[in-house]
Amino acid sequence: MGTRWIIGAIVVGLLGCAAESGRSPARDGGGGADGGGDGTDAGEGVDTGTSSRDAMFADIPTPPPPDAGCEITEPIETTIIGDPPDMMLVVDISGSMCTPLGLSPMGRSKLSIMKEALITQVDDKEGRINFGLMLFPHSSGECAAGRVETPIAPRNADPIRARLSSLEDDLFSCAFSNSGATPTGPSIDATRDYYGTIPVNMVGRYALLATDGLPNCGPPTEDGTEETVDETVAAIEALRLAGVNTYVVGFGSGFGSDPDALSRMAVAGGTGTPYNADSAASLDAALDAIAAEIVPASCVVELGGPVRDPRLFQVRFDGGPLIPRDESHARGWDYDPATNTITFYGTECTAIESGSIASVDVDFGCPGPLI
Secondary structure, eight states, rough: OOHHHHHHHHHHHHHHHHHHHHHHOOOOOOOOOOOOTSSSOOOTTGGOOHHHHHTTTTTTTOOOOOOHHHOOOOOOOEESOOOOOEEEEEOOOGGGGGSBSSSSSSOOOOHHHHHHHHHHHHHHTTSSSEEEEESOOOOTTOOOOOOEEEETTTTTTHHHHHHHHOOOOHHHHHHHOOOOOOOHHHHHHHHHHTTSSSSOTOOOEEEEEEEEEEEOOEEETEEEEEEHHHHHHHHHHHHHHHHHHEEEEEEEEEEEOOOHHHHHHHTTTTTTTTTTEEEHHHHHHHHHHHHHHOOOOOEEEEEEEEOOOGGGGEETTTTTSSOOBOOSSSSSSEEEETTTTTEHHHHHHHHHHHHHHOEEEEEEOOOSSOO
16 A cells, blocks of 8 residues: 555656646746746746736647657747848840750750759748849840849749749750840840839849840841940949849859959949859859848848747757847847747847848747756
8 A cells, every 4th residue: 555655646746747847938047938037937826826928828729748858849930021122133044044054965054053043042032032033035036135024022932933933944945945145234224124113122122133144136247246245234334323233143154255244244233243153052152142141130030830839939040059038138039929020139139130140940849948
């Protein structure tokens, strides 16, 4: 009989600990999720009343406390939000883009690689940049200026992805569909005309010119048409004077005959230095660098999915140590259920604004930081 009483007491004690851990808030040494700067458990004494903050989350389902030290968590999709700038993607789809990148005749075409890189960019950054899409030359003529395929708008990755995906990008079908002409200057003029029809975005207005060859479509010659670098530089400068800076990405080796062409265009566009990409990886890196330069800093992160109990959040930068929640907003983070956002303060906000933070990681399911 004595043995049964001992076993029963152990079981009751364990159940009591499990129940207690299920209602404990985050403890971070700085007050935790629900106050208690002295390290006390704000969940204790719940039988004596319910705080207004507890009532706010009373109807939000909370998972049962997991085993093994609360190691089972669910990652939450996060998006750093702020007022986004506008960017028109002005993309060269001339015949030379159909050729393989590098020396391998069986390699992927430059257009195939460009499509993939741009789709990745708009998918990843549509919440932070209002993208639009122009392709040149237009199908209406060999030297027809580009036309806006997708107008600039918030979160419009879907139509841009669909249009880029529809482009033929293997060597033969691509070359059959696209001419060898590169009307860069007229397409930049068309970009300026388009920007004149939409409201001015005070956060920023940009064009990203992605091309693999020197602009032509000048007067006819025996081999085609004359190069129009001067005219294109003038068009990019006129676009800048209209309030739209241009980033220039040269992809492949098409600028070998005039190494100064890219630099002249970038200087005229107000961005100073062009981006030279000769591989898929360097193209991705160039596009990432441009996006990082134009996206305004923001210390507000939007969470995907439903409103949740912030006492079960684990927040990190780039997979690093847990960041404490601080409802006094001196530093750390706090959660707003009305907008389903986390805002960072103090040192953590400064780190985000510096551009040194690559990702904000939020997991749900365990109190955090744990001690």
